[in-house]
Amino acid sequence: MSDIILGIDLGTTNSAVGVVDSGFPILLADEDGRRITPSAVWFGKDGGSEIGRKALRRRALEPGRVVTSVKRLMGRRFGEETEFPVAMARTADGGVTVLDHTPEQVSAQILGELKRIAEWRLETAIHKAVITVPAYFNDAQRAATKRAGELAGLEVVRILNEPTAAALAYGLDKLSEKSRVAVYDFGGGTFDLSILEMQDGVFQVLATHGDTRLGGDDLDLALARRAATLGNVEFDSLDAAARVKLVEEAERVKCALSSSEEAAFRVPFYDGANSLETAVVRADFEAVAAPWIARTLRHCRQALADAALSPTDLDAVVLVGGSTRIPAVRAAVAECFNREPDVSQHPDEAVALGATIQAGVISGALRKMVLLDVTPLSLGIETFGGLMNVLIPRNTTIPCKAGEMFTNAAAGQTSMRIRVLQGEREMSRDNWELGAFEVTFESLPKGQARVGVQFRIDENGILEVLARDVVTGKDTIVQIRSAAVDVDDIAVGKMVSESVEHAFEDMAERVFTEAKLKAEELLPAVEMVLAQGLATDVERSEIEAASTAVRDALSSGAATPLKQAVQKLDLATEALAARLVEKAMEEALERRLADG
Structure with a gap:
């Protein structure tokens, strides 16, 4: 057995x-x-x-x-x-x-x-x-x-x-x-x-x-208040024992009204001296419910x-x-x-x-x-620029796991803060933080440190987060068990409603942020390339005009113009970038032949 x-x-x-x-x-x-x-x-x-x-x-x-x-x-x-x-x-x-x-x-x-x-x-x-x-x-x-x-x-x-x-x-x-x-x-x-x-x-x-x-407890309390009002009794002025008696009677009357159109609400000597008796019809209860x-x-x-x-x-x-x-x-x-x-x-x-x-x-x-x-809300982590990067979307069947690879955003960076988020908004600040921890790694040039992050939700709905430094193989494992935030269901409903209500603004901010990050990476690189003197006059003119358009769009704060300006600058530098790669390959070949 x-x-x-x-x-x-x-x-x-x-x-x-x-x-x-x-x-x-x-x-x-x-x-x-x-x-x-x-x-x-x-x-x-x-x-x-x-x-x-x-x-x-x-x-x-x-x-x-x-x-x-x-x-x-x-x-x-x-x-x-x-x-x-x-x-x-x-x-x-x-x-x-x-x-x-x-x-x-x-x-x-x-x-x-x-x-x-x-x-x-x-x-x-x-x-x-x-x-x-x-x-x-x-x-x-x-x-x-x-x-x-x-x-x-x-x-x-x-x-x-x-x-x-x-x-x-x-x-x-x-x-x-x-x-x-x-x-x-x-x-x-x-x-x-x-x-x-x-x-x-x-x-x-x-x-x-x-x-x-x-739940039904709320209906009992509402009916007790209604009956007290009908009987000219101030419910909130009663002591705890008297209120309990009224709520217990409300539960009985509630059940009786499921099969009858009217029931007597009767609490003798609810405070030791006074009694309450009043008729409650089903319509009264339905109104409060x-x-x-x-x-x-x-x-x-x-x-x-x-x-x-x-x-x-x-x-x-x-x-x-x-x-x-x-x-x-x-x-x-x-x-x-x-x-x-x-x-x-x-x-x-x-x-x-x-x-x-x-x-x-x-x-x-x-x-x-x-x-x-299924998961009731999306789960993810914060990425550079304050964006919410979803790893497990809302309504994903559980148990489940999902992961993604992340790199260092700056040269010389030796750690990455992993913020575990829950919610439906595009920006991290609008979602709930379930937990946060640091992952350390060796100091490497920008984009060369590699940290894999995996979310795993077991059959009980409990979340485990694993972060792995790919270079060393070192794992950091955190089980998210007791989040110090109020993730109640009124807030969950509000979160979902707000994600719909603010969908256009949120997406616009996300597009602008992603384009801004791309622009901030692209503009210094373009200036460095132009300084090498490899661009033709026509290319230089086109690239400088495109760079100016990107800076103007950054100042305006508008998502779509910035995204279009960045794409135009990217396109304007394509031929020059290809020539630079070709030149670098030729120089590398010449060095190899000279060494040989």
């Missing part, structure tokens, strides 16, 4: 664990027969802890000691998340803790409980797992999830994107068909929209878009554009996550994609089921299927 690998959905609001048994993926229930475990941990003042429903039962009495939605803090720096159910503290290295525990330690408690359930059900020790994350989790967030698994005593054999896991669950009985499927995953704390192509057991992500700070639903649709449209597809190119739209039970969500998705969504999968269990399937594939318990994810 040592080859058992668990499939785990580590969710913002709820989590689940499964295993392949006798060739079938199943989710494992706890002692109460429940397959879903709330992602909540209570930390007592005496050092004790409780997990899941036991923790939630303590929330009304001790709201400040129950940690929920810890997934939102995974891999993040202090200050990046401004709102959280319990107080956050800053660590010495700029990280964040809650109740003296890091997010990884809190998540490890949840993972440990899922591991306990599995070992109790299967009556054997288990040490390996596949764990899911939102598709838009950045490198630091993925690495933090992996560390949480290790703290729980699990070897994390694969970090799997949640929409891809859902597609695996959806496609298990459709392996012989070729189809394109959009997975709309609206969970408790995160949202993802991925478009996948499935054929003969191969699942390839064509595009993905999402938001790690958008509308902005969040609209945000999900923007991600849907962006993913379709990234995949160069229209809704009619899709074979199905699959709904995943508890928030997709809301009728307004289903109606909005149907309108956006011009088709009724597929609700055949259990919305709370599909991701865990997919993780279990993938775990079974890795362990050999299920027949082989191939998973191909």
Whole structure:
């Protein structure tokens, strides 16, 4: 039984664990027969802890000691998340803790409980797992999830994107068909929209878009505020325990309104003395939910554009996550994609089921299927002139690797600073820096030092950068694990939008910069050649006129005129350059004959 690998959905609001048994993926229930475990941990003042429903039962009495939605803090720096159910503290290295525990330690408690359930059900020790994350989790967030698994005593054999896991669950009985499927995953704390192509057991992500700070928790809070307003209660003036009671009731009412047109919002003695009771109709809830639903649709449209597809190119739209039970969500998705969504999968269990399937594939318990994810943003390095040089374009299938050779920009240079960038803009300054390091090499003439740079992204989406001095063979290897920048998904969406919005200006600046670098290299060389007196009067006149045009274009700052002027100067010096090469070859031959 040592080859058992668990499939785990580590969710913002709820989590689940499964295993392949006798060739079938199943989710494992706890002692109460429940397959879903709330992602909540209570930390007592005496050092004790409780997990899941036991923790939630303590929330009304001790709201400040129950940690929920810890997934939102995974891999993040202090200050990046401004709102959280319990107080956050800053660590010495700029990280964040809650109740003296890091997010990884809190998540490890949840993972440990899922591991306990599995070992109790299967009556054997288990040490390996596949764990899911939102598709838009950045490198630091993925690495933090992996560390949480290790703290729980699990070897994390694969970090799997949640929409891809859902597609695996959806496609298990459709392996012989070729189809394109959009997975709309609206969970408790995160949202993802991925478009996948499935054929003969191969699942390839064509595009993905999402938001790690958008989920059902936001709808609960919005509804609680709305109900408080209807009941003439100032929500923000309540203490933490009272707000928790209202949000818990909002979650219940939200679920009730999925099947009823009206529900009573009732919280007796929410502050110990006063009670709140008001009727909430579905239209009230749909009004407060509308902005969040609209945000999900923007991600849907962006993913379709990234995949160069229209809704009619899709074979199905699959709904995943508890928030997709809301009728307004289903109606909005149907309108956006011009088709009724597929609700055949259990919305709370599909991701865990997919993780279990993938775990079974890795362990050999299920027949082989191939998973191909993609990079959400382009990756590259800064080159001379502040340009972004892309090595791995956005939406490249992973795992993958790509490399390029670079040379020294100046004579006598003994090192090169490698800035690893992520983003879609043409200039380095407009992209995000994931890391930077120095590569040293021997002092050589300009253009003769050679440094090869290779990017490799593994199946977990973690980036490794290798820089090699070709002359000495010395390697510098850096693993980009914890970028100190806020690469959240609102910013990702903004990055993509800005790359489209500024496409013409960015390209113009890139063209100007490249032409400027060429001009600055060409002008001194032309002056040196003219000084040798090998040019005819006609050539000299033409070259000097072309040089003047280049200098004028440099002063004007216009991209197209400069590029054209540089090309004209290059063309004007072609015959002279050929003559110089011929003269040099003749002189070299004469020296060789004289030496012989």
